[in-house]
Amino acid sequence: MPSQLVLRKRISSTQSLQKIFKAQELISASRISKARFYAQNAMPYADAITKAVRAVANHAKVEHILTNNNRKALATAVLVIASDRGMSGSYTSSIIKQANIQIAKLKQQSKKIQLYICGQRAVSYYKFRNITIDQFWTGHSDAPTAERSQEVSDALVQKFLATSKNSGVDEVIIVCSEFINMVIQRPRVIRMLPLMVVDNGSDPDELGESLAKVAKITTTASTNTESVPLYEFEPSAEAVLDAILPRYVQSRIQECLLESAVCETASRQRSMHTANDNANDLLEDLIRRANQARQAAITNELSEIVAGAAALQNG
Amino acid sequence: MVDSKDIKLTNSNQNNNDKVLSDNHTMSFDFVSPKGRLIKGQCKQVIAPSVDGEIGILYDHEPVLTGMKAGQVRITKKEDVVKVNITGGFLSVDSNEITIVADWAEIVK
Numbered sequence: 109m110p111s112q113l114v115l116r117k118r119i120s121s122t123q124s125l126q127k128i129f130k131a132q133e134l135i136s137a138s139r140i141s142k143a144r145f146y147a148q149n150a151m152p153y154a155d156a157i158t159k160a161v162r163a164v165a166n167h168a169k170v171e172h173i174l175t176n177n178n179r180k181a182l183a184t185a186v187l188v189i190a191s192d193r194g195m196s197g198s199y200t201s202s203i204i205k206q207a208n209i210q211i212a213k214l215k216q217q218s219k220k221i222q223l224y225i226c227g228q229r230a231v232s233y234y235k236f237r238n239i240t241i242d243q244f245w246t247g248h249s250d251a252p253t254a255e256r257s258q259e260v261s262d263a264l265v266q267k268f269l270a271t272s273k274n275s276g277v278d279e280v281i282i283v284c285s286e287f288i289n290m291v292i293q294r295p296r297v298i299r300m301l302p303l304m305v306v307d308n309g310s311d312p313d314e315l316g317e318s319l320a321k322v323a324k325i326t327t328t329a330s331t332n333t334e335s336v337p338l339y340e341f342e343p344s345a346e347a348v349l350d351a352i353l354p355r356y357v358q359s360r361i362q363e364c365l366l367e368s369a370v371c372e373t374a375s376r377q378r379s380m381h382t383a384n385d386n387a388n389d390l391l392e393d394l395i396r397r398a399n400q401a402r403q404a405a406i407t408n409e410l411s412e413i414v415a416g417a418a419a420l421q422n423g
Numbered sequence: 424m425v426d427s428k429d430i431k432l433t434n435s436n437q438n439n440n441d442k443v444l445s446d447n448h449t450m451s452f453d454f455v456s457p458k459g460r461l462i463k464g465q466c467k468q469v470i471a472p473s474v475d476g477e478i479g480i481l482y483d484h485e486p487v488l489t490g491m492k493a494g495q496v497r498i499t500k501k502e503d504v505v506k507v508n509i510t511g512g513f514l515s516v517d518s519n520e521i522t523i524v525a526d527w528a529e530i531v532k
Binding site for chain 1: 453455456457458459460473474475478485486487488489490491511512513515517522524526
């Protein structure tokens with residue numbers, strides 16, 4: 109049996125760890141509402157852009173370079189959205205796992221891979237393994253700003269416009285996290301570019317729906333039944349597409365970043381809660397063993413005294 | 424003679440303008456940026472910096488979708504005019520509903 113001293117040391121270290129877990133849990137609980145608030149704020153923007161994209165897609169049979177699906181894909185950009193910090197259970201590792209599966213698949217199709225990463229944890233994972241990262245962004249993974257999504261989408265759109273002939277890419281894939289509820293978040297893969305513009309009035313790639321889920325807003329599905337008016341495009345449909353599509357990409361990336369932020373904090377809250385529970389169990393066990401050790405020492409001492417007294421009497 | 428004709432013209436324009444800018448003819452507008460919704464409400468007139476120059480929108484404007492460059496959007500509400508600086512974006516008008524989408528926007532105080 110370990111000595112009382114060892115047990116007491118373990119008890120105090122478990123107690124201080126438990127305080128950290130508890131604090132982390134409370135912090136992420138408050139961050140979730142913040143992340144939801146951001147997601148809610150981004151909703152009107154995403155909705156307005158989706159509506160406009162749908163209007164153009166319905167009206168004009170215009171080909172745009174961002175929607176061109178006929179290009180042969182030789183190089184692919186993979187954007188991995190993970191977290192900046194640990195203490196969030198399997199959040200980052202499950203995303204990295206999914207990203208590696210995708211990368212292996214793409215390599216099998218003999219496509220060149222360009223890696224773009226958001227989040228310090230994933231950056232250090234790939235750096236440690238000497239895998240080339242084309243560009244990365246760190247900081248604010250749990251509260252992404254509009255500027256950040258702008259930077260990321262600018263970089264990706266630029267690479268896509270450059271095409272694989274000029275060290276660019278032909279398609280863009282995002283590996284991020286999907287928020288199903290507070291308990292379940294799972295990695296998901298989205299093909300971002302070239303854009304799939306669906307012209308039957310249904311939501312292209314369900315934009316806004318996952319945001320609504322995150323923000324817990326029930327959008328009345330009025331947009332699907334609305335007839336799309338015949339718009340006049342100024343100065344031309346092409347120019348309007350030029351203005352709208354990059355913003356659509358940006359708003360989609362922002363949506364991914366925001367949803368991943370909510371997933372990250374939810375995952376952190378959950379794992380910190382579990383860690384707290386585990387620390388409680390451990391403490392209970394350790395305290396019991398410490399008491400047992402103390403009692404054993406007392407019994408030992410008593411029997412020594414009694415034995416000593418008996419020896420004196422007998423002598 | 425010429426003067427009176429001129430005055431008459433301006434008068435008729437003024438009347439026309441008054442009619443269009445009357446309280447009964449208001450459009451709903453929604454001003455959004457990536458950071459969230461800026462303002463929403465009813466207005467009588469919107470002037471925005473479209474890519475070709477300025478575009479003015481009054482009641483019963485045809486459905487239009489246009490890009491916007493950096494500049495100032497002026498929204499005439501009941502009495503007051505709200506001015507918003509933007510860096511770019513686009514604007515759509517459809518059955519007296521105006522949606523202004525800006526990359527970055529700040530209301531001029």
